[in-house]
Amino acid sequence: MPEMIFRVRWPDGQESDCYSPSLVIKDHFTPGEDYPVRTFLEQADTALTQASERVRARYGFACSRALGQLQAIRQTCTPFLNQPDAQVRILSFSL
Structure with missing residues (x-):
């Protein structure tokens, strides 16, 4: 199963x-x-829930790394949720 890294720029200008x-x-x-x-x-x-479920279908268990990434995204997004103009930019995909 191919893994992917997607690079994002958060509303505060930081990238991850x-x-x-x-x-x-x-x-x-x-x-x-x-x-x-x-x-x-x-x-x-x-997307990350679907990705984790694809891992479950193939290997019999959910992808804890995908679910951990989702949790990290939730934490990063939380301070910006009340800022109506805040945007997240998808910078790139890499395999």
Whole structure:
């Protein structure tokens, strides 16, 4: 199962690499696009949950790293949820 790293820029300008155990992330995000924080969070939740379930279907257990990444994304997004203009930019995908 191919893993993917997607690099994001948070509303405060910081950048980080996020992990997905599946290419499903490409179905939810586009490099170079900005997403309102709440939209980004919802799509990340859907994508990383799907990715974890793909791991479960193949190996018999959920992907704890994907679920951990989702938790980290939730924590990072929380301070920006009440800022209506806050955006998260998808910078790149890498395998």
